[in-house]
Amino acid sequence: xxxxxxxxxxxxxxxxxxxxxxxxxxxxxxxxxxxxxxxxxxxxxxxxxxxxxxxxxxxxxxxxxxxxxxxxxxxxxxxxxxxxxxxxxxxxxxxxxxxxxxxxxxxxxxxxxxxxxxxxxxxxxxxxxxxxxxxxxxxxxxxxxxxxxxxxxxxxxxxxxxxxxxxxxxxxxxxxxxxxxxxxxxxxxxxxxxxxxxxxxxxxxxxxxxxxxxxxxxxxxxxxxxxxxxxxxxxxxxxxxxxxxxxxxxxxxxxxxxxxxxxxxxxxxxxxxxxxxxxxxxxxxxxxxxxxxxxxxxxxxxxxxxxxxxxxxxxxxxxxxxxxxxxxxxxxxxxxxxxxxxxxxxxxxxxxxxxxxxxxxxxxxxxxxxxxxxxxxxxxxxxxxxxxxxxxxxxxxxxxxxxxxxxxxxxxxxxxxxxxxxxxxxxxxxxxxxxxxxxxxxxxxxxxxxxxxxxxxxxxxxxxxxxxxxxxxxxxxxxxxxxxxxxxxxxxxxxxxxxxxxxxxxxxxxxxxxxxxxxxxxxxxxxxxxxxxxxxxxxxxxxxxxxxxxxxxxxxxxxxxxxxxxxxxxxxxxxxxxxxxxxx
Numbered sequence: 001x002x003x004x005x006x007x008x009x010x011x012x013x014x015x016x017x018x019x020x021x022x023x024x025x026x027x028x029x030x031x032x033x034x035x036x037x038x039x040x041x042x043x044x045x046x047x048x049x050x051x052x053x054x055x056x057x058x059x060x061x062x063x064x065x066x067x068x069x070x071x072x073x074x075x076x077x078x079x080x081x082x083x084x085x086x087x088x089x090x091x092x093x094x095x096x097x098x099x100x101x102x103x104x105x106x107x108x109x110x111x112x113x114x115x116x117x118x119x120x121x122x123x124x125x126x127x128x129x130x131x132x133x134x135x136x137x138x139x140x141x142x143x144x145x146x147x148x149x150x151x152x153x154x155x156x157x158x159x160x161x162x163x164x165x166x167x168x169x170x171x172x173x174x175x176x177x178x179x180x181x182x183x184x185x186x187x188x189x190x191x192x193x194x195x196x197x198x199x200x201x202x203x204x205x206x207x208x209x210x211x212x213x214x215x216x217x218x219x220x221x222x223x224x225x226x227x228x229x230x231x232x233x234x235x236x237x238x239x240x241x242x243x244x245x246x247x248x249x250x251x252x253x254x255x256x257x258x259x260x261x262x263x264x265x266x267x268x269x270x271x272x273x274x275x276x277x278x279x280x281x282x283x284x285x286x287x288x289x290x291x292x293x294x295x296x297x298x299x300x301x302x303x304x305x306x307x308x309x310x311x312x313x314x315x316x317x318x319x320x321x322x323x324x325x326x327x328x329x330x331x332x333x334x335x336x337x338x339x340x341x342x343x344x345x346x347x348x349x350x351x352x353x354x355x356x357x358x359x360x361x362x363x364x365x366x367x368x369x370x371x372x373x374x375x376x377x378x379x380x381x382x383x384x385x386x387x388x389x390x391x392x393x394x395x396x397x398x399x400x401x402x403x404x405x406x407x408x409x410x411x412x413x414x415x416x417x418x419x420x421x422x423x424x425x426x427x428x429x430x431x432x433x434x435x436x437x438x439x440x441x442x443x444x445x446x447x448x449x450x451x452x453x454x455x456x457x458x459x460x461x462x463x464x465x466x467x468x469x470x471x472x473x474x475x476x477x478x479x480x481x482x483x484x485x486x487x488x489x490x491x492x493x494x495x496x497x498x499x500x501x502x503x504x505x506x507x508x509x510x511x512x513x514x515x516x517x518x519x520x521x522x523x524x525x526x527x528x529x530x531x532x533x534x535x536x537x538x539x540x541x542x543x544x545x546x547x548x549x550x551x552x553x554x555x556x557x558x559x560x561x562x563x564x565x566x567x568x569x570x571x572x573x574x575x576x577x578x579x580x581x582x583x584x
Contacts, residue, residue: 178375245353269354302326414484
């Protein structure tokens with residue numbers, strides 16, 4: 001055994017010495033020889049020369065040279081490129097900006113570069129139905145948009161900050177909020193529900209301080225028809241703000257973001273939750289009895305006003321969204337903090353303070369039924385005598401083209417009608433249908449008289465998304481208004497539907513006459529301001545271009561009187577793949 005071990009040791013020493021000698025010789029080579037040896041080693045290892053010579057090809061190193069690219073004879077900034085023989089390589093960043101194209105390395109395979117003429121893809125178009133999914137809205141979550149400041153606590157509808165940082169309720173956005181949740185309700189599986197508290201007080205262990213003036217008891221509510229928890233902490237302690245109230249410590253893992261809790265308050269009260277998100281942080285959400293649908297943030301908590309709730313009120317809140325909007329309040333949106341990446345992982349505790357009653361606490365993975373109803377009810381409760389929903393923000397399209405506060409939007413009116421028709425179909429509650437029927441009135445009123453109708457060239461009626469002076473003729477908003485009129489003409493019975501039917505047919509005739517004015521030969525125009533202002537056209541962004549295509553294809557599923565809708569949509573879709581109308 002001993003001689004064999006010595007032989008192994010000797011062989012190991014010799015091998016180490018040989019390796020050390022090779023490394024010493026290698027590092028003594030000068031730089032060019034070292035590179036040559038590497039290339040030689042690589043070629044020998046891969047045997048590339050032999051394989052390439054079989055094909056009659058002699059490999060040569062590319063001779064890349066830097067050069068200055070003069071753009072448009074110096075009218076644009078020059079760029080630095082590379083040249084290899086007759087081939088010139090220009091930085092893609094310049095190509096992207098100059099030609100308004102898109103591209104980037106493939107996420108899964110970085111050796112592949114994906115070049116795109118446009119961003120986005122149109123979804124599969126199905127036959128439009130006045131009671132079904134509303135076009136592509138089953139893929140839209142309105143409240144997640146950066147231009148939504150938050151969802152109000154009192155009415156559970158989005159508060160927009162698109163044109164005013166203070167925030168305002170934008171009727172078009174409310175209608176879209178309702179349509180998106182209706183469409184998702186129709187296309188998704190039913191919601192999963194987790195009952196956390198049933199109002200009996202026996203399901204969980206509620207805790208109070210030793211203050212004898214603080215109470216929690218189970219009472220039977222005639223309005224609810226079952227037992228509820230009644231809490232009263234108003235007289236406890238010297239400083240009411242310092243009282244935590246009665247609390248329940250759950251500390252359980254949950255994944256459902258929608259918290260639904262019917263409450264009734266007899267005095268100023270708060271319902272609070274402590275939750276943990278997948279970010280690792282804990283947050284306290286306080287839903288306070290306030291008539292203001294405010295949102296404010298302190299170091300300790302995020303506060304939402306949900307109204308005085310003197311009658312029973314069902315609060316249905318997406319706590320992840322509420323936390324996100326509270327954290328981002330006053331900050332510039334950051335892509336890495338996209339709300340879609342945030343998840344709830346734990347419900348830690350719940351507390352009740354003030355004086356009121358709690359019926360139950362249910363957690364849902366989705367709350368489309370509550371959210372669509374909130375949007376539709378807002379439309380019913382806020383329609384004015386004219387039948388419209390005024391936008392109380394001045395809208396300036398460009399200098400010389402604006403509309404003062406209090407304007408109606410044909411797009412807002414049309415999408416509100418679509419929302420109300422679907423809610424009537426879903427609930428058979430006539431208040432939704434009656435509200436929709438009134439909403440057609442502004443379509444017969446000229447824009448200068450406070451309505452939404454403009455006359456192109458003084459003769460062709462057009463329903464204005466923005467009833468500006470002079471007229472703007474926005475295309476996507478006009479077509480959305482047509483779908484609302486179509487929905488009402490189908491949902492309402494004669495003769496109640498006669499006005500909607502007439503307005504819809506009138507709009508189709510106008511679109512047939514004016515549609516091709518929006519075709520720019522490689523893109524589409526967003527509006528016709530170049531006719532009204534004698535200015536350059538407003539080219540539609542690709543996402544609006546896709547909306548034009550979706551609307552036309554969808555219109556082609558319900559109106560077969562012309563081939564114009566489908567043929568135009570097909571050509572516009574080709575524009576997204578680089579097609580250009582031929583020149584002379």
